Amino acid sequence: MYAAMIKDNTPFQHTSGHVGFYKDSSLATMLNFINEAVMVLDINGNIEMLNSQAALLFDGKKDQLAGENLLAFLRDETGRSHSQIIHCLDKASSEIINTPPLEVTVCRLGPSHSVVSVELTLSSLPQALSADSALFLCILRDLTVHKAEYSSLKRKAETDFLTGLANRHKFADYLSQQWAKCEEDDLPLSIIFIDIDHFKRFNDDYGHIMGDRCLKRIGETLNLSLPNRNTLAARYGGEEFALILPNCSAQTAQLLAIRIKRHLAQLSAKHFALMSSVGLTVSMGVATQESHRYETSDALLHAADTLLYQAKSKGRDQICYL
Structure with missing residues (x-):
């Protein structure tokens, strides 16, 4: 030929x-x-x-x-x-x-x-x-x-494998984008940090497989609790989660934190096939960028993280906010 x-x-x-x-x-x-x-x-x-x-x-x-x-x-x-x-x-x-x-x-x-x-x-x-x-x-x-193929790889690179939520890399990118947008449009921006109380004890008592099941269930609950498509839920660390809430005032963020805490508390032992005496509690910190309170997104993150550890130091199972 x-x-x-x-x-x-x-x-x-x-x-x-x-x-x-x-x-x-x-x-x-x-x-x-x-x-x-x-x-x-x-x-x-x-x-x-x-x-x-x-x-x-x-x-x-x-x-x-x-x-x-x-x-x-x-x-x-x-x-x-x-x-x-x-x-x-x-x-x-x-x-x-x-x-x-x-x-x-x-x-x-x-x-x-x-x-x-x-x-x-x-x-x-x-x-x-x-x-x-x-x-x-x-x-x-x-x-x-x-x-x-690129979209699939990008999703995998930005997603936490266990929970299906955004990973820390995606969280950082999205926070940077939303900080710039909210600053330009003079809109509030809220961050909620969530930490599972005594999770190490949970893993020690019931094993890591049951611990993973718990993390996945919490991820599902957070995803269902998001108020709109602009909100991002991420697994920030081992048993720590974080939400980015663009155009969300301090009062609205606090009400959302209360609702999420109530939903997580309803994850009773039956979801993890454990004894009914096992409970699940979380500590939360809520910070909001309003009236140019924080100079940078890192300062906002630090404020939310500090409030989270205040909640833990006060006995856990509570929400702290300014």
């Missing part, structure tokens, strides 16, 4: 009528041997030719796409992708181009008119292939699988 391709001297006829060769084989034949979605564009972005993989990527047929302008298929609300591609093609009048990959979103031709994220690269074709008009090789790589 490859030998046959080399012997093929038949010129290709594309939409603008130019004829071109690449050594002994036509450009059209070569495109079909490339295992990527490939198009040939003119200087205006019109599709001169494409291979089967490109047609498949766009969920259409070659004759539907040939002669159309690639820019018409871009989903680009900001206009940035259009501008970048037009700029690259404009440069080609004076220099050979070979762009770094651009991530763009394209609309497909199928009945659902779905969109797909692709990585697009443009490069000038040799003058021998372009006849009297510049032509460009456009390679498109479907990012669907890559993005799904």
Whole structure:
């Protein structure tokens, strides 16, 4: 098959009528041997030719796409992708181009008119292939699988394996984001720290498997207690949990802490298959950034942590707040 391709001297006829060769084989034949979605564009972005993989990527047929302008298929609300591609093609009048990959979103031709994220690269074709008009090789790589894998890895990197809550890394990132947003919009930001009382004794008496079951159940309860989607619950340490509450006043945060404490207290022994005499209590610290009380997010965290340890030092099973 490859030998046959080399012997093929038949010129290709594309939409603008130019004829071109690449050594002994036509450009059209070569495109079909490339295992990527490939198009040939003119200087205006019109599709001169494409291979089967490109047609498949766009969920259409070659004759539907040939002669159309690639820019018409871009989903680009900001206009940035259009501008970048037009700029690259404009440069080609004076220099050979070979762009770094651009991530763009394209609309497909199928009945659902779905969109797909692709990585697009443009490069000038040799003058021998372009006849009297510049032509460009456009390679498109479907990012669907890559993005799904990246999202999965990102979720795993940000999630505590045992409880399913955010981990400390995600907690720190989210607090930084929300601190900046709440400071800019002059909104309150509250932090609740939660620590399971005498958890080491629980593990010693009933084993780590039962301790893990307890932590998972607490994680589920906290997740169900979140007031809205902007709130983040995280496992902050071994038996310590933390909540980030954007746009939440001190009074609202205190009421939420009381409700969460009541829900956790209802996790009776039956949830852990233990004796009915076993109880579960928590200590909590609540701090709120209001009226620029704290200079940094670290200061807010330190305040919540200090209040938590005040609750523990006062006998545990209580909430401390300013």
